[in-house]
Amino acid sequence: DSGVTQTPKHLITATGQRVTLRCSPRSGDLSVYWYQQSLDQGLQFLIQYYNGEERAKGNILERFSAQQFPDLHSELNLSSLELGDSALYFCASSEGQISYNSPLHFGNGTRLTVT
Amino acid sequence: GENVEQHPSTLSVQEGDSAVIKCTYSDSASNYFPWYKQELGKRPQLIIDIRSNVGEKKDQRIAVTLNKTAKHFSLHITETQPEDSAVYFCAASPGYSTLTFGKGTMLLVSP
Numbered sequence: 001d002s003g004v005t006q007t008p009k010h011l012i013t014a015t016g017q018r019v020t021l022r023c024s025p026r027s028g029d030l031s032v033y034w035y036q037q038s039l040d041q042g043l044q045f046l047i048q049y050y051n052g053e054e055r056a057k058g059n060i061l062e063r064f065s066a067q068q069f070p071d072l073h074s075e076l077n078l079s080s081l082e083l084g085d086s087a088l089y090f091c092a093s094s095e096g097q098i099s100y101n102s103p104l105h106f107g108n109g110t111r112l113t114v115t
Numbered sequence: 116g117e118n119v120e121q122h123p124s125t126l127s128v129q130e131g132d133s134a135v136i137k138c139t140y141s142d143s144a145s146n147y148f149p150w151y152k153q154e155l156g157k158r159p160q161l162i163i164d165i166r167s168n169v170g171e172k173k174d175q176r177i178a179v180t181l182n183k184t185a186k187h188f189s190l191h192i193t194e195t196q197p198e199d200s201a202v203y204f205c206a207a208s209p210g211y212s213t214l215t216f217g218k219g220t221m222l223l224v225s226p
Contacts, residue, residue, distance in 0.1 A: 002158065033213065042218040043159065043204065056213050090158060098208045099147050100166040106151075106158040 003027065004107035006091050012113045018079040021110045023091030025072055031055070031094045032074040033104065034066055038087040049074055050096075081114045088112075117142040119207050121217025128195050129225055136220045138205035139187040145207040148181060148188045149214070153202045162203075163190070195224045 003026035013019055025032050034046040036059075045058035049068035060066075063081075068074040078085060090109045095102040118141040128134050140148075149164035163179050165172045165188070171180045176195075181188040188207075192199055205217040 002160075043216045045213055045215075048213055058213070097210060098214050099210055100164060103149060103161055103164060104214055105161065108158050 002105040002107060004029075004091055004093050004105055006089075006107035006110050008110060009108065010111050010113070012115065013081060014115055015081055015083060017081050017114075018077065019081065019112065021076040021078070021089055021091075021112075023074045023076070023093075023107060025074070025091075025093030026105055029093035029095050029105075030072065031096060031098075031102075032068055032072070033092045033094075034060075034074070034076050035090040035092065035106075036087050037090060037109075038084075041087075043090070046076070078112070083114050086112055086114045117145060117207055117209060117215040119205060119215050119217040121205050121220055123220060124218065125221045125223070127223045127225065130195060130197060132195055134192045134195050134199070134222055134224075136190045136203055136205065136222070137187060138189070138207075138217050139185075140207040140215075141186065142207070142209050143186065144209035144211075146210055147208045148179070149206050149208075150177075150179060150190050151204045151206065151216075153204065153219075155201075159204060192222075195222075197224050197226055200224045 005024040030051045036044045046060040048056040066076045092106045146167035151159035153159040178191045202219045206214045208214045
C-alpha cells in the first residue's frame with residue numbers, strides 16, 4: 001500500500017456528464033500530481049499542486065480542472081465527458097519536489113469508463 | 116522541457132535470462148532517475164532509483180546504470196522470473212520540474 005488513497009475505484013458515466021475524482025496524499029506529502037493512462041498508453045502528466053497552489057500543468061484539457069484543499073486532498077473534475085476520456089486516472093504524491101529524497105508514490109487509480 | 120525515450124517497447128525473455136531496458140533523456144539538468152513497475156491494472160510502483168552523482172545502484176536482482184555524459188540510463192534484471200512480467204517505465208527529473216516518463220517497456224518472461 002502506497003498510502004495514496006483514490007476514490008472511487010471505478011466510475012461509469014455517459015458522454016456529456018461531469019465527474020469528480022478524489023485523492024488523499026500520503027501523510028506528510030505536500031505535492032499532488034494527476035496522471036492519465038489510456039489503453040496501451042504511457043503516463044500522461046495532467047497537473048501538479050503543492051500545498052494548495054497549482055505548480056505545473058501538463059497536457060490537461062480545458063474541460064478538466066483540479067484543486068488541492070487546505071487538508072491537502074485533491075480533486076480532479078472532468079466535464080463534458082467524451083468517449084476518449086475513458087482511461088485510468090492516477091493520483092500521486094511526494095513530500096516536496098520530486099527527487100531522490102522525495103520520490104513519487106502512486107495511488108491505485110480510478111478507472112473511468114465513458115459510454 | 117525534458118524528453119525521455121525508452122527502448123524496447125516490448126521484450127520477451129525466457130525465465131532465468133537477463134533483461135535490459137534502455138532510456139535516454141534530453142535535459143542535462145536532470146538529476147534523478149527512477150524506474151517504475153506496473154502490473155496489469157495496477158498502480159506504478161517504484162522499484163529502484165538513482166541520482167546523478169551515482170553511476171550504478173543494485174538491489175538484489177535489479178540494477179540501474181547511469182551515463183551522464185551520454186545522457187542514458189538502463190535497467191538490468193538478472194535471473195528473470197515470471198512474476199517480473201509487467202510494464203516498466205523509466206523517468207527523469209531535473210528537480211525543479213515534474214517527472215517525465217518514458218513510454219514503457221512490456222517485459223514478458225516465459226517459464
